[in-house]
Amino acid sequence: MKILVTGGLGFIGSHTVVELIRAGHEPVIFDNLYNSKIETLDKIKKITGSDVKFYKADLLDPDSMETVFKENKFDAVIHFAGLKAVGESVQLPLRYYENNISGTINLCKLMEKYGCKNIIFSSSATVYGAPKSVPIREDFPLSTTNPYGTTKLFLERILTDLTVPDKDLKVILLRYFNPIGADESGLIGEEPNGIPNNLMPYIMQVARGILPELGVFGNDYDTPDGTGVRDYIHVTDLALGHVAALKRVNTGGGVDIYNLGTGTGYSVLDIVKAFEKANGVKVPYAIKPRRAGDIAMCYADPTKAKEELGWEAKKDLETMCKDSWRYAQSLTK
Numbered sequence: 335m336k337i338l339v340t341g342g343l344g345f346i347g348s349h350t351v352v353e354l355i356r357a358g359h360e361p362v363i364f365d366n367l368y369n370s371k372i373e374t375l376d377k378i379k380k381i382t383g384s385d386v387k388f389y390k391a392d393l394l395d396p397d398s399m400e401t402v403f404k405e406n407k408f409d410a411v412i413h414f415a416g417l418k419a420v421g422e423s424v425q426l427p428l429r430y431y432e433n434n435i436s437g438t439i440n441l442c443k444l445m446e447k448y449g450c451k452n453i454i455f456s457s458s459a460t461v462y463g464a465p466k467s468v469p470i471r472e473d474f475p476l477s478t479t480n481p482y483g484t485t486k487l488f489l490e491r492i493l494t495d496l497t498v499p500d501k502d503l504k505v506i507l508l509r510y511f512n513p514i515g516a517d518e519s520g521l522i523g524e525e526p527n528g529i530p531n532n533l534m535p536y537i538m539q540v541a542r543g544i545l546p547e548l549g550v551f552g553n554d555y556d557t558p559d560g561t562g563v564r565d566y567i568h569v570t571d572l573a574l575g576h577v578a579a580l581k582r583v584n585t586g587g588g589v590d591i592y593n594l595g596t597g598t599g600y601s602v603l604d605i606v607k608a609f610e611k612a613n614g615v616k617v618p619y620a621i622k623p624r625r626a627g628d629i630a631m632c633y634a635d636p637t638k639a640k641e642e643l644g645w646e647a648k649k650d651l652e653t654m655c656k657d658s659w660r661y662a663q664s665l666t667k
């Protein structure tokens with residue numbers, strides 16, 4: 335299939351482009367390079383041995399996007415492009431609503447105009463808010479606690495509304511849990527700007543000696559060791575979840591929703607210990623107060639994706655830690 339991958343040079347997008355090519359699809363990337371680098375394109379080519387068409391285009395500049403639609407006929411869109419920093423979204427809500435929501439509306443208008451009937455959307459476990467229990471199933475109640483999460487929840491609803499008048503439109507909402515790791519080549523991975531917010535990127539910077547120690551946000555949660563529990567999933571497994579989701583394309587209109595997680599929860603201290611053991615590197619840490627807005631436990635029930643997509647995460651925590659570290663070591667300080 336010919337697939338438009340918005341945000342295709344970002345962390346999850348670049349890994350998905352690699353797996354799409356490996357599965358025999360033809361991805362076309364557009365990205366505004368706000369949170370990614372053009373060098374990633376060459377790295378994708380190096381990993382796959384294939385050329386990939388790239389457009390520098392912006393969700394907020396419909397003319398730049400229209401060129402992409404004019405020059406290609408897509409079977410489906412995989413829509414990763416968006417801003418994703420929770421804390422920043424609290425400070426810059428308008429920027430988040432404009433980029434993520436207005437940007438996606440612009441994209442949907444072009445899909446309508448050019449007759450593209452399938453969209454796979456990057457949603458997030460954040461739409462479950464503070465879940466009443468774990469593991470989390472797709473039919474759990476939804477709520478959000480910050481503007482970033484609200485953009486995901488609103489976009490789920492907007493995309494769902496579009497399937498009412500357009501009976502041929504297929505919307506596939508993928509709710510990701512916590513992606514970490516990197517392609518085993520060590521060529522592509524996650525490289526956040528500035529001081530990282532997320533656990534694994536922070537651990538990387540401590541392990542590389544850039545930051546002195548990890549702050550563990552709370553050890554008094556109702557979890558086995560008191561630290562927060564999450565469902566960490568290898569980004570390559572997550573990417574393969576998108577390839578599997580393409581099976582649902584052109585199966586009639588409507589909305590399909592899938593959790594993409596492993597179904598296993600690990601605590602912050604589990605991750606620190608696993609990283610140290612896998613890589614033989616020390617990660618000094620100190621217990622700090624809880625981070626506002628954090629929940630104790632969040633992990634998926636991934637049964638639906640297994641049953642309907644034939645997909646399940648395969649890579650274990652040791653592999654996630656080794657692959658994250660291989661990529662981090664390739665970065666200059």
Ligand code: NAD
Nearest residue numbers: 341344345346366367368369370392393415416418456458
């Ligand atoms: P990322 O920042 O690495 O990738 C997003 C890409 O979109 C970047 O390359 C960026 O330059 C591009 N982009 C942003 N705004 C754009 C615009 N207006 N026009 C064109 N391109 C634009 O993020 P990621 O971790 O790869 O996340 C991909 C998607 O998955 C996002 O929608 C994110 O919200 C969602 N998600 C991520 C996580 C996570 O933990 N990484 C978890 C759940 C959901």
Ligand code: UFG
Nearest residue numbers: 458459460510511512531532533536549550551562602628
């Ligand atoms: N943590 C620390 N220290 C840090 C960073 C994180 O102890 O320096 C802890 C957090 O308190 C939490 C766990 O590590 O218990 C994971 O935190 P992350 O920030 O890595 O991930 P979150 O689960 O908070 O959120 C991430 C994304 C959200 C997304 C969610 C589910 O940031 O956007 O995963 O996909 F919605």
